[in-house]
Amino acid sequence: MSAPTDLPVQALTAHRGPYFGRFGGRFVPEALVAALDELDREFTAAMADPAFTAELDHLHRTYSGRPSILTEAKRFAAHAGGARVLLKREDLNHTGSHKINNVLGQALLTKRMGKKRVIAETGAGQHGVATATAAALLDLDCVIYMGEEDTRRQSLNVARMKLLGAEVIPVTAGSRTLKDAINEAMRDWVTNVADTHYLLGTVAGPHPFPTMVRDFHRIIGVEARQQVLDLVGRLPDVVVACVGGGSNAIGIFHAFLDDAGVALLGLEAGGDGVDTGRHASSITGGLPGVLHGNRTFVLQDEDGQTVESHSISAGLDYPGVGPEHSWLHEIGRATYEPVTDAEAMEAFRLLCRTEGIIPAIESAHALAGALRAGQRLGPDGIVLVNLSGRGDKDVDTAARWFGLVPDAEQTPAVTAEGTEAGDR
């Protein structure tokens, strides 16, 4: 019954980039290479420095609220084939999601490198808010790039970032959404790299970002693995998480990579359905290519032009995915499946009604996956779900989806808004 505590030497967990199989690497302008090398060196040194890890641990415990708790969702589980469903409550972290784990780590690293300015991209605004938060705490200048379309859709998060002292720059290039915000942040970085750190918000980008961001989120799985053992006396049958860029998923998967008996299930945003072409399922519906500095699965056309992604969840609305996920898919260690907008919103509603928890719509994709996984496993199954964020930011979207706002546009209007945002 007890889990192995010593990992084999040839562990999957030992992979550190630049490459994960044929994925990863550095497809960047030469001008950034020196900064990436510096970042790699400083990150490696920092993680080996007890003073750095102690400071990060202190912030986790006294600022963001770690360890996050494990909640058994018994009423929700009744809809999941009777399997036990355990929620890792990253939604209870300060700023409302797992994002703070990575942001605090990189912000401390920025100080350590002697840089005074951070820039970041944001889609829904969660990573932007978390970055603005850490910048305020650690006295760093902060500029957030956000697609103009997203600033309109997420005006409250724009206000939050401004309240926290950040400058928010709407990006009017391209499709005016997350991928264009990343392009613009990269342009800023290449221009100001001497005094600026690009605080990338997911496990994508050029090496060392996929490894570094993963390592800052690893704590999710490390905590959860022990919490599950303490609660039920064995490891879960499956660990479930939503995957956009994939930071919360890799964060909870990583501690389980070498537990061969634990299945890993990543849920991509299926939008209107992968067969409609309107989705954000990079692994299910994309092809290997190069985007934003790494080789990975990319939504692209036959010429290699990036195809606009579609999802009701702004946080999953990205046409690429972290290279480690592409590798885990290729070697068959993790499974990736799409969840449509409608399935996600049904799981969203179910968690609200059965557990009194309003999840982020991103996390609702994981919840839909948990329902599937539980139905496959039956009553003996144990499903661990990363509840990566809370749904406060999504109340407006959900209210429209469910028709709860008088005179509000109904469901098709939400979808139509996505279309308007997405189409070139």
Added chain:
Amino acid sequence: MSAHTRVGDVLADARAEGRAALVAYLPVGFPTVDDSVAACRALVEGGADIVEVGVPYSDPLMDGPVIQHAVEAALERGARPRDAFLAVRAVADAGAVPLVMTYWNLVDRYGVERFAADLADAGGAGLITPDLIPDEADEWFAAADKHDLDKVFLVAPSSTDERLVSTVRACRGFVYAASTMGVTGTRGTVGNAAEALVARTKAVTDLPVCVGLGVSNRAQAAEVAAFADGVIVGSAFVKVLADAPDRESGLDALRALAADLAAGVREGRTA
């Protein structure tokens, strides 16, 4: 130490004439494929020695607003990577040396070997790869060697001495010195970072070094020509084309700017 290449020959000839070469960039497909092919020809008529044909990409993260808008427009009108070979052929027929400048995913999707073969068939001399560093370029090295194509990689003011050495070793044709830290676009001053970078690069290679990012007028061209083997101009040409009221006046303006810059690269050495 450099192999005998068409790009190398053009730059050597310019050096023998006591001048720098003019290297001009335009993206294919802007404002239309047909117009852009004519525009590349106009650059040669105006005096460009080498033409970099850009391939429109959805995520041009090394480019500033002028080129971004042009390639967005090109993509909206349906420009395809293979259209670049039409412009390449036109440049070669007009008597200049064509290179293709492209973000890597387009070549990756097309197939590296197939892209190299088609480029060579069209009369292209090689590739400039702004987001491909030699560390990731094994497949391209093999294809370039097979088809006798030039490999132009970038160096930057932030490049360490070690990386300058490893990058110039991977180059064939010339070394592209990105003169300022930043994206493409015209600048009021070229700055002295360019001269320092060229000096550092020339200390580790006999290959010609061409300078890009920021040059837009004759005086700047002359300034850069004083220390570089080639002067690369992109956004200024794109802007001329974007601002033109019609096709003919756009082509005239391109020829005029190319001629002005061609005069500039001939003034630098005596300035």
